[in-house]
Amino acid sequence: METSITSNKTFFKNVVWYLLGTTIPMGINLVKTPIFTRHYSPEDYGYLGLVLTIFMYLSTVSYAWLASCIWRYYHTFESKKILKKFYSNLVFLFGISTIILFIFSLIFLLLYHSPLLIFKLIIICFFHFIFKELLGLYFIILRIKGEAKESNILLITQTVSSFFVLLFLAFCLNFDISSLILSSAIIDLLYLILLSIYLFRQGKFNQLKIKFVNRKYLKLFFGFGSFIILSSLFTLLIVSSDRYILAMYDTIENVGIYTKVYDIAQISITALVFVFFSVINPKMNKELANNLSNSNILLKKYLFAYLLILLPVTFIASIFSKEFAELLLGKEFQEGFQIIPYVFFSTLIYGIITFNQNKLKFSNRLKSIIIILFICFFINLILNFIFIPQNGYYAAATSTLFTYLIMLILFFKADSIDLLESKKDLKLVGTQLFILLLFFMIDQFFRKIVNYTILIAVIEGIVFCIIFFMIFRKQYKELKFL
Incomplete structure (x- = not known):
């Protein structure tokens, strides 16, 4: 009975934190929308939407499958007490994926560099998606470990901070619609720097070693990940093509x-x-x-x-x-x-x-x-x-x-x-x-x-x-x- 009560309390605490971590960012997005759909034109949003959609495809090929691998295999590696190998292979694959994203982004940049707004959006989106996806993987690990409070506090402060940076870029510096992406990239980079310092002091980077990168685990991740790439791409194409x-x-x-x-x-x-x-x-x-x-x-x-x-x-x-x-x-x-x-x-x-x-x-x-x-x-x-x-x-x-x-x-x-x-x-x-x-x-x-x-x-x-x-x-x- 006591276990059941504790479980219910944990359940409701997690619900509250996930509600806060969702409703606050969503509320900010709802505030942003009437402000910036009046500040920028439908044409601006047209270019932004097309570039963002392309990068969603690229991100799906490069990163989305890694998030699914975390959900699929974290508990398996944890039960075998080999999380060091899990993290090392995951980070290695993230590096390979970033190289792939860079190559595709460069091709995209060479093909579509006019008007100037598209050129700027491509460059900013490249960095934005790297920072966003890396932070996203960290948030997923926190959620799997049941740390709803920590993950949602980070998410809330991240969203609020980027909103204030956006207001500054758009209305004080008169940036174009690229400020909608640049503001998030700036805050994400700052968070990654602070997070890296924290993890370094906690000795977490000692878990990452190239000797733990193993063909068996890479094959396991990529075997499941190749399916995720295809399924995610088809889903994204249905929504955005x-x-x-x-x-x-x-x-x-x-x-x-x-x-x-x-x-x-x-x-x-x-x-x-x-x-x-x-x-x-x-x-x-x-x-x-x-x-x-x-x-x-x-x-x-x-x-x-x-x-x-x-x-x-x-x-x-x-x-x-x-x-x-x-x-x-x-x-x-x-x-x-x-x-x-x-x-x-x-x-x-x-x-x-x-x-x-x-x-x-x-x-x-x-x-x-x-x-x-x-x-x-x-x-x-x-x-x-x-x-x-x-x-x-x-x-x-x-x-x-x-x-x-x-x-x-x-x-x-x-x-x-x-x-x-x-x-x-x-x-x-x-x-x-x-x-x-x-x-x-x-x-x-x-x-x-x-x-x-x-x-x-x-x-x-x-x-x-x-x-x-x-x-x-x-x-x-x-x-x-x-």
Whole structure:
């Protein structure tokens, strides 16, 4: 009993820290968006979005797979008491990956160096992604070790500091839109220097030795990492390749509008998804690593908890998409509000897919994941080329949502995690949807009979949330047993 109480206290402490570590940076991003979408033009955001997307591809090839290897193998190396070998091989691979990023960045720079803004963005993004990814790996290790407080304090101070640097660069020094990236790179570099000093004094660098770099471990990491590279690239292409197709058939201004509206909508739901998975990942990954054959019990429990928390938030937020855009975006960007619900639900669905993906990864059914993602990418590509020329970024957003629905079906066909066996939980989700649809109809009726304002939207949203919580308060209370 005492162990259970201690576990619940730890769970809630971690939830609080992850909420702070997500909501504070998200709040700063929400403050930044209306400021800087009024300060910089859609064209500026168009160039920034295209360059950032390229570097996301490069970062996926270079670094993203290393983060997945940490989640996959940290507990294995820890149980064998060979973490020194784990860290040494990880740092070695990070160095190789940085060389790869440099080569690709140089090629990109030689091919695209005009206008001057693109040239500057490429150089700044190169350093930004190196610093960001290195810090990101450190944060992941802290999370795996259960140090939620430490990792989130670092994340919060990092975000707050970069925001103040951004304000200084943009409004005191009159920097162009590259200040959005440069401010983060400056703070990340400062953090890396301070972190290096701290780790050196703690003697942590003594764990890193070239003699620990072993072909066996490199092969293990790269074998899993090559799959991560492919799966991450296909996922990223599904989400972002439409920007380049849009640039082929539309203006750079509309690319900027689509990029910013999509990003701000995605971040809003992704922040909550991140909190949820940050809390459950340590226990879920241990279960998948050590008790895979019986993991469906825990996975179903987490999945329905995910729907209980995220489905109402996503649905209610979608109802107020227009007000969301008016609050958070500059006037030139607000016309893109219609795509916000599609982005919200795409993000929600991908969170659901993550449960199936994780089980397939630990089951070593990596080929199945690659095949599903390739099929979905191909479907998305065809849809974009067919519909974007006529319907612009609206078609891009709807194509992405449709692709995620297909992906969801295919992943549950590959491994259903016995979802349909829980009739009680399925009935609960159905009841949720029914009530949320009632909220939508009430809102549509309300908008026709009153002079609808943002204040009314806020009040209505609060009322919907209170009603929903009261109806399902019993189920929310049971979440403490997660």
